[in-house]
Amino acid sequence: MLEKRKGITVSRQIMDDQLLHKDATGALTGVLNDLVVAGKIISAEVNMAGLADVLGQSGKINIQGETVQKLDVFANQTIKRRMEQCGHICIMASEEDDETIPVLDGYEGTYTIAFDPLDGSSNIDVNVSIGTIFSIHRRISDSGQGTEADLLQKGTKQVAAGYIIYGSSTVMVYTSGSGVHGFTLDPSVGEFFLSHPYIKIPEKGPYYSVNEAYSPFWHDSTRQFIDYLKSDAEGMGGYSARYIGSLVADFHRNLVKGGIFLYPRDKKSPEKSDGKLRLLYEAAPLAMVVEQAGGRAITDDGRRILDIEPTSLHQRVPLIIGSKEEVDLAESFFKA
Numbered sequence: 263m264l265e266k267r268k269g270i271t272v273s274r275q276i277m278d279d280q281l282l283h284k285d286a287t288g289a290l291t292g293v294l295n296d297l298v299v300a301g302k303i304i305s306a307e308v309n310m311a312g313l314a315d316v317l318g319q320s321g322k323i324n325i326q327g328e329t330v331q332k333l334d335v336f337a338n339q340t341i342k343r344r345m346e347q348c349g350h351i352c353i354m355a356s357e358e359d360d361e362t363i364p365v366l367d368g369y370e371g372t373y374t375i376a377f378d379p380l381d382g383s384s385n386i387d388v389n390v391s392i393g394t395i396f397s398i399h400r401r402i403s404d405s406g407q408g409t410e411a412d413l414l415q416k417g418t419k420q421v422a423a424g425y426i427i428y429g430s431s432t433v434m435v436y437t438s439g440s441g442v443h444g445f446t447l448d449p450s451v452g453e454f455f456l457s458h459p460y461i462k463i464p465e466k467g468p469y470y471s472v473n474e475a476y477s478p479f480w481h482d483s484t485r486q487f488i489d490y491l492k493s494d495a496e497g498m499g500g501y502s503a504r505y506i507g508s509l510v511a512d513f514h515r516n517l518v519k520g521g522i523f524l525y526p527r528d529k530k531s532p533e534k535s536d537g538k539l540r541l542l543y544e545a546a547p548l549a550m551v552v553e554q555a556g557g558r559a560i561t562d563d564g565r566r567i568l569d570i571e572p573t574s575l576h577q578r579v580p581l582i583i584g585s586k587e588e589v590d591l592a593e594s595f596f597k598a
């Protein structure tokens with residue numbers, strides 16, 4: 263049915279997904295549709311960045327210790343403003359905010375959202391693709407404003423997850439548990455139209471994606487895996503290295519063309535002993551997307567990302583994610 267209808271919009275698909283769940287109330291549909299609006303607003307601003315004065319630093323330092331770019335601030339405020347009054351969210355977590363974010367009184371709803379408003383923002387000034395990543399859970403508390411416990415749930419409990427990549431075109435990729443679909447924004451009409459129905463990540467990919475500058479600090483099993491990918495051992499070779507330094511861009515390329523992305527543990531820097539990427543709003547949502555697309559997502563000490571119990575909002579986790587064949591091979595090194 264999906265492929266037959268041309269010009270299907272993301273809002274239409276979200277509604278179709280809702281119809282797959284007989285007990286759906288339309289609340290999740292409301293959250294996703296408000297995210298779509300936020301994505302359109304951010305896309306317009308990102309594409310203006312070269313023209314308007316939003317380039318350069320805003321001077322603030324966020325919890326990650328990174329200089330906050332103005333577009334970061336804009337994207338964060340845009341998503342918070344929409345979510346606080348969408349009526350279906352009870353609490354939020356953002357990469358840009360140290361603490362949890364409440365919603366407007368009277369607008370509390372049944373879901374939570376954790377998001378990275380503009381990941382890869384260090385690439386803004388050099389016109390590299392950047393992205394918004396989001397993760398949605400059902401609340402576990404009864405009513406009223408949500409609690410941190412509502413956010414600190416395992417990735418397997420996500421009801422929806424996805425990202426919006428702002429690149430040569432703006433593409434929204436999401437799953438609500440019934441497959442992964444991609445939609446491309448047509449800025450001339452302000453609509454996301456279905457462009458990638460039922461995305462399946464290739465079983466085996468041509469790319470590996472890792473920052474090799476850190477290889478002296480990797481755990482031995484990680485280095486042995488990467489060395490094996492590059493070796494001329496039986497069946498090996500033929501990989502290309504691709505590392506954009508923007509998680510959403512690296513992930514999206516591998517989702518569409520196949521490959522493996524790694525941000526492993528670091529033996530040298532204590533703050534990166536569990537890697538650099540965040541569980542709640544980077545690893546877990548992308549892990550849901552990749553597993554729905556037939557891929558895998560683990561840590562470089564052999565844990566499944568979606569099974570990890572979060573203990574804090576901004577906890578880091580090593581991320582090995584992509585095509586099943588390469589992640590299986592990586593896992594064999596981690597477990598050896």
Ligand code: P6P
Pocket residue numbers: 381382383384473507508509510538
């Ligand atoms: P490194 C961008 O700052 C980011 O959070 C991700 O988008 C990206 O994958 C990673 O950091 C790149 O980190 O240490 O390789 O520069």
